Amino acid sequence: MYPPAFNYSAPTSVEEVLTTLTNEGDGARVLAGGQSLIPMMKLRLASPAFLVDINGVAGLDYINDVNGHVAIGALVRHNDIVKSDTISSTNHTMASAAPWIADPIVRNRGTLCGSVAHCDPEGDWNSVMLAARAEVVAQSASGERVIPIDDFIVDFFTNSLQPGEIVKEVRVPKYSGRGGGAYMKLERKIGDYATVGVASQFELDGDGKIAQAGIALTAVNAKNTRATAAEQVLVGETPSDELFREAGEAAAQAAEPETNVRGTAEWKREVVSVYTRRGLETALAQAQA
Amino acid sequence: MQINLTLNGAEQSADVEPRYLLVDYIRGTGNTGTHIGCDTTSCGACTVLVNGTPMKSCTMFAVQANGTSITTVEGLKQNGELHPIQTAFKEKHGLQCGFCTPGMMLTGVALLEENDDPTEDEIRWAISGNICRCTGYVNIVKAVQHAGSLIREN
Ligand SMILES: Cc1cc2nc3c(=O)[nH]c(=O)nc-3n(C[C@H](O)[C@H](O)[C@H](O)COP(=O)(O)OP(=O)(O)OC[C@H]3O[C@@H](n4cnc5c(N)ncnc54)[C@H](O)[C@@H]3O)c2cc1C
Numbered sequence: 390m391y392p393p394a395f396n397y398s399a400p401t402s403v404e405e406v407l408t409t410l411t412n413e414g415d416g417a418r419v420l421a422g423g424q425s426l427i428p429m430m431k432l433r434l435a436s437p438a439f440l441v442d443i444n445g446v447a448g449l450d451y452i453n454d455v456n457g458h459v460a461i462g463a464l465v466r467h468n469d470i471v472k473s474d475t476i477s478s479t480n481h482t483m484a485s486a487a488p489w490i491a492d493p494i495v496r497n498r499g500t501l502c503g504s505v506a507h508c509d510p511e512g513d514w515n516s517v518m519l520a521a522r523a524e525v526v527a528q529s530a531s532g533e534r535v536i537p538i539d540d541f542i543v544d545f546f547t548n549s550l551q552p553g554e555i556v557k558e559v560r561v562p563k564y565s566g567r568g569g570g571a572y573m574k575l576e577r578k579i580g581d582y583a584t585v586g587v588a589s590q591f592e593l594d595g596d597g598k599i600a601q602a603g604i605a606l607t608a609v610n611a612k613n614t615r616a617t618a619a620e621q622v623l624v625g626e627t628p629s630d631e632l633f634r635e636a637g638e639a640a641a642q643a644a645e646p647e648t649n650v651r652g653t654a655e656w657k658r659e660v661v662s663v664y665t666r667r668g669l670e671t672a673l674a675q676a677q678a
Numbered sequence: 679m680q681i682n683l684t685l686n687g688a689e690q691s692a693d694v695e696p697r698y699l700l701v702d703y704i705r706g707t708g709n710t711g712t713h714i715g716c717d718t719t720s721c722g723a724c725t726v727l728v729n730g731t732p733m734k735s736c737t738m739f740a741v742q743a744n745g746t747s748i749t750t751v752e753g754l755k756q757n758g759e760l761h762p763i764q765t766a767f768k769e770k771h772g773l774q775c776g777f778c779t780p781g782m783m784l785t786g787v788a789l790l791e792e793n794d795d796p797t798e799d800e801i802r803w804a805i806s807g808n809i810c811r812c813t814g815y816v817n818i819v820k821a822v823q824h825a826g827s828l829i830r831e832n
Pocket residue numbers: 418419420421422423424425426427428463489490491492495498499500501502503504506507509511512513514554555556557580581582583718719720
C-alpha cells in the first residue's frame with residue numbers, strides 16, 4: 390500500500406525543523422517513529438503534503454532528571470523507557486505501562502512524544518500522563534510554552550499545538566513524598582490496543598493520607614479521560630480496601646465505553662472499576678515500600 | 679531523493695521517491711527474504727535490522743534508511759557459514775512454511791546480542807511482535823535457545 394506522493398526533508402537541528410514547518414505551512418507534518426503516521430498514510434487516512442522527519446535531529450533522545458521532574462525528549466522510543474533506570478526509579482506508572490505499548494519491534498521505533506501528540510483515545514501514554522499530571526513543552530520558531538496535559542489533549546486525534554509547533558519534550562513530575570502507581574491494561578493479544586486501560590497514581594503525606602491522586606482511562610471515552618470524581622474520593626483519606634473500591638466505582642462512572650469487537654460496554658465499565666482498585670492496591674504497596 | 683546506505687555490508691546508493699517503502703527497496707535489490715505479510719505493521723514478516731535494531735521495514739520509507747546499515751536474512755551468513763541462528767532453526771525445525779522465519783531470526787539475533795542465555799519467557803516476549811501462522815512457536819523458542827547455546831560455545 391502506498392500513500393499519495395509527498396515531499397520530505399530530514400533536518401538535523403531543531404531550528405531547521407521549526408523553520409521548515411513554518412515555511413511549509415498547513416500541509417507539513419512531523420514524522421517521528423512513524424508507527425502511527427505511516428500506517429495512516431498507507432491507508433490514506435492522512436495525506437500530508439510534506440513530512441519533516443525528526444529522526445536525524447541530534448540531542449532529542451534524552452531522559453533527564455531535573456528540577457523535580459523527568460524530562461523526556463521527542464526522540465525517546467518506547468523501548469528506551471522500558472530500559473530506563475531514571476524512569477523505573479521515579480515513576481511506577483510509566484514503568485509499568487512501557488512494556489505494554491504495542492509490540493517489541495514497534496517499541497524500538499515509536500516515541501512517547503509521538504504518542505502524546507497523536508491523541509489516539511486507544512493510546513496508552515496519555516492516560517499515564519494524565520495520572521502523573523505531566524506537562525508538554527511545545528516549541529516553535531518564536532519560542533517555547535508549557536502546556537498541562539489536560540489542556541494538550543483536546544479531542545480524539547486532536548491536540549492543542551499551534552501550526553509551526555512541535556512537542557519538544559514531556560515533563561513528568563516526580564513524587565514529592567512517598568508515591569506509587571500502576572498502569573493496568575487489558576488487551577486481547579500482544580500488539581493490540583487496549584480493550585480497557587487504567588492509570589492510577591497517588592502520593593502519601595506524612596500522616597499516611599493521600600495527598601494527591603491521578604486516575605485516567607484509556608479506550609473507554611472519545612479521548613483519554615481523567616476520572617476526576619474518583620480522584621476526589623481518594624484525596625485527604627487514609628488508604629483502605631473500602632476506599633479503593635469506592636474509587637473504582639467512581640472511575641467506572643467516568644467511562645462511556647462502546648460495545649465493539651473488544652467487548653460490551655457493560656463489561657468494560659466493570660473492568661475499569663476492578664482495574665482502578667487493583668492499580669491503587671499496587672500503588673499503595675509501592676508507596677509503603 | 680538520493681540515498682546511501684549499507685545493505686548486508688555492501689554500500690548501496692539509489693534515487694528513490696520519498697514514499698518508496700524500505701521493504702520494497704530491499705526486495706528490489708534482490709533480497710527477497712524480507713517478506714511482506716500484513717503491510718500494516720502487525721506481523722513482523724518484514725523485520726530487518728537497522729543499525730542492529732529490529733524494525734518493521736513496511737513502516738519505514740527508504741529515504742529514512744539513508745546513512746544506516748541494514749541487515750536482512752541474506753546478510754546473516756558469514757564467509758559461507760550459516761549464522762548460529764540459522765543452524766539452530768534448521769536443527770530444531772524452527773519453521774514450517776518459512777514465511778515468518780527471516781523476521782523471527784533477525785529478532786532472535788538482536789535478542790541474543792543483548793542476552794545470549796534468555797529464558798523461554800524472555801524469548802517469547804522478544805518475538806511477540808513476529809507472528810507465525812504455522813509452528814505454534816514451540817520449536818521457534820527452542821531454536822532461539824539452541825542458537826544461544828551455539829553462540830556461548832563459540
Ligand atoms: C501494531 C501496532 C500496535 C500498537 N499498539 C499500541 C498500543 O498498544 N498502545 C499505544 O499507546 N500505542 C500503540 N501503537 C502506536 C505506537 O505507540 C506509536 O508509536 C505512537 O502512536 C506514535 O508515535 P510515533 O513516534 O510512531 O509517531 P508518528 O507516527 O511519527 O506520529 C504520530 C502523530 O504525531 C505527530 N507527532 C509525532 N511526534 C511529534 C512531535 N514531536 N511534535 C509534534 N507532533 C508530533 C505526527 O505528526 C503524527 O501526526 C501501536 C502501533 C502499531 C503499529
